[in-house]
Amino acid sequence: MSTTIDLLRQRRTQYALDKTLPISREATTELIQQAVEAAPSAFNSQSSRVVILFGGASDKVWTFAKDALRPLIPADEFADTQAKLDGFAAGAGTILFFEDQGVIAGLQEQFAAYADNFPVWSEQSSGMAQLAVWTALAEAGIGASLQHYNPLIDAVIAAEWGIPAEWTLRAQMPFGANAAPFGDKAVMPRDARFKVFA
Numbered sequence: 001m002s003t004t005i006d007l008l009r010q011r012r013t014q015y016a017l018d019k020t021l022p023i024s025r026e027a028t029t030e031l032i033q034q035a036v037e038a039a040p041s042a043f044n045s046q047s048s049r050v051v052i053l054f055g056g057a058s059d060k061v062w063t064f065a066k067d068a069l070r071p072l073i074p075a076d077e078f079a080d081t082q083a084k085l086d087g088f089a090a091g092a093g094t095i096l097f098f099e100d101q102g103v104i105a106g107l108q109e110q111f112a113a114y115a116d117n118f119p120v121w122s123e124q125s126s127g128m129a130q131l132a133v134w135t136a137l138a139e140a141g142i143g144a145s146l147q148h149y150n151p152l153i154d155a156v157i158a159a160e161w162g163i164p165a166e167w168t169l170r171a172q173m174p175f176g177a178n179a180a181p182f183g184d185k186a187v188m189p190r191d192a193r194f195k196v197f198a
């Protein structure tokens with residue numbers, strides 16, 4: 001049986017993806033849903049919203065990103081960007097993480113004393129949902145990375161999939177079969193990061 005630390009270490013950034021998932025789309029969807037439901041959120045607000053895209057629907061995200069970036073990047077540098085985005089489209093799917101601003105506004109009204117904290121906690125809750133999903137995918141043998149082409153692609157994504165106006169896109173997670181080993185990862189010296197007192 002894997003320990004928590006084993007699983008956390010198993011989750012790595014994977015850019016080399018292909019489309020053959022080790023589990024079905026239905027099982028992948030179930031896994032993502034369970035991971036998000038298991039993740040904590042401030043006041044159990046469950047402010048995270050998630051759109052799961054497979055196949056052609058996922059490819060559209062990366063076409064949208066390409067279309068949004070093309071006018072912003074010098075033509076002779078665009079090939080690198082295109083290769084990166086094509087790499088995400090080479091995967092089996094993309095998970096879009098949103099935060100429901102309606103939930104946050106409701107909490108600010110209900111608990112005025114914490115009003116300034118709710119947007120921060122929403123971001124933190126989104127990160128927790130992202131980590132939970134990323135780790136669950138890793139355990140299932142599915143590779144993924146975390147991307148941030150928001151806000152450039154927000155409007156086109158909202159129009160394509162009828163995303164409610166209160167949902168703000170926070171991250172995109174392309175996923176698929178691991179098509180290459182993971183890269184090396186540097187770990188900082190512990191004494192620069194941790195302090196322990198008794």
Ligand SMILES: Cc1cc2nc3c(=O)[nH]c(=O)nc-3n(C[C@H](O)[C@H](O)[C@H](O)COP(=O)(O)O)c2cc1C
Pocket residue numbers: 011012013014145146147148185
């Ligand atoms: C909040 C956050 C934002 C990130 N944004 C991006 C991103 O926009 N693009 C990307 O390729 N990786 C992104 N990453 C992934 C990190 O670069 C990666 O997790 C880090 O280098 C450690 O590598 P590992 O994921 O293999 O452990 C992000 C990670 C976090 C936690």
